[in-house]
Amino acid sequence: GQNIDQPTEMTATEGAIVQINCTYQTSGFNGLFWYQQHAGEAPTFLSYNVLDGLEEKGRFSSFLSRSKGYSYLLLKELQMKDSASYLCAVTDSNYQLIWGAGTKLIIKP
Amino acid sequence: SAVISQKPSRDICQRGTSLTIQCQVDSQVTMMFWYRQQPGQSLTLIATANQGSEATYESGFVIDKFPISRPNLTFSTLTVSNMSPEDSSIYLCSTLNRDPGGNEQFFGPGTRLTVL
Numbered sequence: 001g002q003n004i005d006q007p008t009e010m011t012a013t014e015g016a017i018v019q020i021n022c023t024y025q026t027s028g029f030n031g032l033f034w035y036q037q038h039a040g041e042a043p044t045f046l047s048y049n050v051l052d053g054l055e056e057k058g059r060f061s062s063f064l065s066r067s068k069g070y071s072y073l074l075l076k077e078l079q080m081k082d083s084a085s086y087l088c089a090v091t092d093s094n095y096q097l098i099w100g101a102g103t104k105l106i107i108k109p
Numbered sequence: 110s111a112v113i114s115q116k117p118s119r120d121i122c123q124r125g126t127s128l129t130i131q132c133q134v135d136s137q138v139t140m141m142f143w144y145r146q147q148p149g150q151s152l153t154l155i156a157t158a159n160q161g162s163e164a165t166y167e168s169g170f171v172i173d174k175f176p177i178s179r180p181n182l183t184f185s186t187l188t189v190s191n192m193s194p195e196d197s198s199i200y201l202c203s204t205l206n207r208d209p210g211g212n213e214q215f216f217g218p219g220t221r222l223t224v225l
Contacts, residue, residue, distance in 0.1 A: 033214060042201055042216040043152070087151060097142075097214070101151045 002026045004100035006088050011106045012078055020073045020086050020103045028093020034062050034073045035087040037102070043087055046073070075105075083107045111136050111204050113217035121223045122192055129188045130220045132202030137182035140205040143175070146219075147198045155200075158185040192224045 003025045012018040024032070031050040035043035049055055049064035049071060061074040073086055088100040112135040122128050132141065141158040156164040156177055164177035179185040189196050202217040 040221075042199075042219045045213060045215065048213060089152075096157075097154065099151045099153075 002092065002098045004088055004090060004098055006086075006100045006103045008101070009104045009106065011108060012075075014078055014080060014107055014109050016078050017074065017076050018078060018105065020075075020088075020105070022071045022073070022088035022100055024069050024071070024088070024090045024098070024100075026090050026092045026098050029066060030091040030093065032062075032064055032071050033087075033089045033091070033097070034060075034071075035089065037085045037087060039084075046086075078107050080107050080109070111138055111206070111215045113202055113204060113215055115200075115202055115217040115220050117220060118218065119221040119223075121225065123225055124193055126192055127188055127190045128192065128222060129186050130200055130202070132185045132187070132217055134183045134204055138204040138206050141179060141185045142203040142205070143177060143185070143187045144201040144203060144216075145198045146201060152201065155187070158187075189222065192222075194224045196222065197224045198222055 006022045031048055033048050034046040036046050037043040046060055047055055047062035049062050052064055052066055054061055054063045059076045064071045085102040085104050087102045089097045091097055114133045116131045143155040144152045145155055146152050154167050155170045155175055156166040158164050158177050158179040160179045174190055176188045199219045199221050201219045205214045
């Protein structure tokens, strides 16, 4: 079966760094997405990785290792507004998105 | 980037009735999807809306319950038929363009549906 695993909840301190991990097992791979979702709102696209390595976008970076079926989202200089759910999703061989359950990130002052 | 609008943004409906949700994109897109997000859960794909042909439904979703139209490359509708309280959810329209530079997926603002 197809499966995406990510931690249910994480807590971090304002100004710190947090890494949210995602592991996947899918039938084929055509890219991995990270989304941010605030409660009651639609998801917002953060990043897309299809090749191994690190993609950096301001305070957010995303890493992919296809051989390990592993990705992480790195958030630096955390701000209170970063409190949200972070969703990992993988596109399979049919270009269907397989979604993780999301990681709820709680930022404390 | 694609800008997606949905109508209505929210509605409260009676059991047994039907609601049609519209999705409008400001540019032509390769693929359009309909998702559902029930309270406290991740997104679930309902179907892929195919232009000019029947939608492709995921396991657990059927055309009689969720008829979908996609008459062109910028517009789609999802109908939630014969509603029950279990259909209370956020329904999201999404688009995906595939090109050599990679894929980017966008979401509409969602339609919050409450069924009494």
